[in-house]
Amino acid sequence: MTGQRADARRNYSRILAVAEAEVARHGSAASLEQVARTAGVGSATVRRHFPTRQALLEAVFQERVQALCRRAAELHRTEDSRAALLEWLHDLLVYAVSARGLADALTYEPPTDRPADASTPDSCGAQLADAAAPLLARALDDGVVRAGTTFHDLLTLAVGIALATEHYTEPSVRADRLFTLAVEGLSPSS
Numbered sequence: 001m002t003g004q005r006a007d008a009r010r011n012y013s014r015i016l017a018v019a020e021a022e023v024a025r026h027g028s029a030a031s032l033e034q035v036a037r038t039a040g041v042g043s044a045t046v047r048r049h050f051p052t053r054q055a056l057l058e059a060v061f062q063e064r065v066q067a068l069c070r071r072a073a074e075l076h077r078t079e080d081s082r083a084a085l086l087e088w089l090h091d092l093l094v095y096a097v098s099a100r101g102l103a104d105a106l107t108y109e110p111p112t113d114r115p116a117d118a119s120t121p122d123s124c125g126a127q128l129a130d131a132a133a134p135l136l137a138r139a140l141d142d143g144v145v146r147a148g149t150t151f152h153d154l155l156t157l158a159v160g161i162a163l164a165t166e167h168y169t170e171p172s173v174r175a176d177r178l179f180t181l182a183v184e185g186l187s188p189s190s
Contacts, residue, residue: 092155164178
């Protein structure tokens with residue numbers, strides 16, 4: 001935002017604040033036209049700041065994603081690498097369930113096992129992948145996670161559970177149950 005005129009910075013801030021409220025109400029299907037109307041700007045102004053719906057969603061969820069990245073760094077110091085990875089993955093799921101639209105925003109990025117290309121290094125998915133990489137690598141090195149598990153496997157699991165439970169009366173309760181089932185497996189413990 002540096003180097004922009006003061007009115008452009010104000011428009012950006014106003015659009016983002018309105019978009020946050022609209023996404024909280026309507027998820028990723030929030031109307032860009034409604035955002036523009038409520039912010040008191042034209043839709044061209046919204047598109048100038050956020051050329052795509054994905055760009056707007058990325059901006060809306062930036063603070064939450066940065067919090068998850070900080071959490072990954074904290075958990076990396078945990079001795080039990082499996083517990084650290086699972087705790088972070090659960091935190092991601094909790095965020096995805098509580099923040100309407102976040103799971104949808106994360107599905108915009110196709111799952112690959114290669115680093116994000118130069119045009120998307122700051123995307124939510126790329127930031128989460130970078131943050132989770134040390135946790136996953138340590139768990140793989142310790143042999144406490146199935147060999148071959150990728151970040152995108154974990155992201156797909158969390159996003160899938162969040163999307164599958166979003167219309168339940170208590171989505172967080174159902175999501176926790178499914179997460180536990182996925183982590184512990186279908187077989188009863190002996």
